[in-house]
Amino acid sequence: MRLIAINSLQPGMKLGKKIYNEDGIVLLSENAEINDAIIRRLRHHGLDYIYIADHRTDDIQISEMIEETTRRRALNELRVNFKKLMEPAMKGVAYPYLGKTFSGLVESIVDDLSSREDAMIMMMNIDSMDHYLYRHSLNVCLYTLLLGQVYGYSKEDLTLLGLGAMLHDIGKTKVPRDVLNKPSQLTDEEFAQIKQHTEIGFKLLKDEPGIPLKAAHCAYQHHERINGGGYPRGLKGDEIHEFARWIAITDAFDAMTTHRVYRPAMLPHQALEVLYAGCGEWYEKSKLELFRDHMAIYPVGMTVDLSTGERGVVAKIHKAIPHRPVVRVLTDPDGVDLKSPYDIDLSNRLSVVITGVDGTKEAIK
Known part of the structure; x- marks a missing residue:
C-alpha cells in the first residue's frame, strides 16, 4: 500500500484503504477499482491523497496514531454534538453533555496513544470526507496529546490538554456557515466574525459542568502569539497558558495540511517550513523543536x-x-x-x- 496524490491517480488502480463520507459511512471499500468518475468525485470532495494497493509495497505497514474504532467514535461524537451547537439555542441554555461526552473520549485517545511507544505525528487528512471542523478538532487533539505525552504531562494534565485541544474551535459552531466556508477572500467584516470564535468558545465552555477552566482558556487563547501579535487580547509569552501555546502550533499545522475550499493542502515538510518562519515570534522555539522531532515529515507510503x-x-x-x-x-x-x-x-x-x-x-x- 502506498500514498498517492489525487492528480497522480490512474484508472485501473485499486484503493488501499476505505474512504468515508461526511456521515462516517464507507464510501469506497478496499480494492475498489479507480475510474475517471471516482477520480472526479474524490477531487470534488477535496481529497488530496489516498492510499492505493501495490503488490510491491504490500509489506509496508501504515501505522495509525489511534485505533480506527476510536477515531470513528470521536468523529461521530464531534459531528453529533457540534451539530447540536450549530442549531439556534435559547438564551441561557447550557450544554451539560459536553464535559461528560468529551472527557471520556479524550481518556480513550490518551490510552490509545500510550499503547504506541513509537507514535509520531502523521498526516490524518487522507481517507475521510468529514466536515473540516470535525476532522480538525480531532487531529489537533491527537497531535497535541502526543506532544504532551513526550513532554511528560501526567494523565490528569493530558486529559485537560486533550479536552482543550478537541474543543479549541468549538466557537466556530456559532459562526455563520457562509462566512466559515467562504471560498474566496474574506472581507474585513467577515474576518472579524471569524476571530470572534475564540471568545464565543470561551463563553460556551467556561461555565459548563465537567469542563475545567483551563480547557476553556485553550479555546480563548489558541490564536494568541508569544510576541503579542495574536487575538483576541494580544497576550504575550507566559501570559498565554502553556496548553494554548502547544495548540497554537498543532492548530496551524493541521490547518495548513488540510485541503480547504480556497487552497490545496500543504505537505508536512511545507507546513513545517511555514511554522519555522514564525519561530520565536509566534511560536516557542522549544515547543516547535519538539513538534519537529516527533513529526513524520515524509509519511510512510509517500x-x-x-x-x-x-x-x-x-x-x-x-x-x-x-x-x-x-x-x-x-x-x-x-x-x-x-x-x-x-x-x-x-x-x-x-x-x-x-x-x-x-x-x-x-x-x-
Whole structure:
C-alpha cells in the first residue's frame, strides 16, 4: 500500500484503504477499482491523497496514531454534538453533555496513544470526507496529546490538554456557515466574525459542568502569539497558558495540511517550513523543536524522488531522524519500473537525499 496524490491517480488502480463520507459511512471499500468518475468525485470532495494497493509495497505497514474504532467514535461524537451547537439555542441554555461526552473520549485517545511507544505525528487528512471542523478538532487533539505525552504531562494534565485541544474551535459552531466556508477572500467584516470564535468558545465552555477552566482558556487563547501579535487580547509569552501555546502550533499545522475550499493542502515538510518562519515570534522555539522531532515529515507510503533520479516510497521512518527514512526504490532514473525493487536507508546513505514529493511542483530545499 502506498500514498498517492489525487492528480497522480490512474484508472485501473485499486484503493488501499476505505474512504468515508461526511456521515462516517464507507464510501469506497478496499480494492475498489479507480475510474475517471471516482477520480472526479474524490477531487470534488477535496481529497488530496489516498492510499492505493501495490503488490510491491504490500509489506509496508501504515501505522495509525489511534485505533480506527476510536477515531470513528470521536468523529461521530464531534459531528453529533457540534451539530447540536450549530442549531439556534435559547438564551441561557447550557450544554451539560459536553464535559461528560468529551472527557471520556479524550481518556480513550490518551490510552490509545500510550499503547504506541513509537507514535509520531502523521498526516490524518487522507481517507475521510468529514466536515473540516470535525476532522480538525480531532487531529489537533491527537497531535497535541502526543506532544504532551513526550513532554511528560501526567494523565490528569493530558486529559485537560486533550479536552482543550478537541474543543479549541468549538466557537466556530456559532459562526455563520457562509462566512466559515467562504471560498474566496474574506472581507474585513467577515474576518472579524471569524476571530470572534475564540471568545464565543470561551463563553460556551467556561461555565459548563465537567469542563475545567483551563480547557476553556485553550479555546480563548489558541490564536494568541508569544510576541503579542495574536487575538483576541494580544497576550504575550507566559501570559498565554502553556496548553494554548502547544495548540497554537498543532492548530496551524493541521490547518495548513488540510485541503480547504480556497487552497490545496500543504505537505508536512511545507507546513513545517511555514511554522519555522514564525519561530520565536509566534511560536516557542522549544515547543516547535519538539513538534519537529516527533513529526513524520515524509509519511510512510509517500512517493518521493531521490537525488539519484530514482523514485520510491517511504517504507519506514527512523524516530530519531524522521527526515532520513528508509525508501523502497521502485523506478530507475529513467522512470522505468524495477523488476526487483530494493530498500535504501537514507540514515546511512548520506549522499542521497529526497528532492521531491508526489503532488508538489516544488523541489525539497
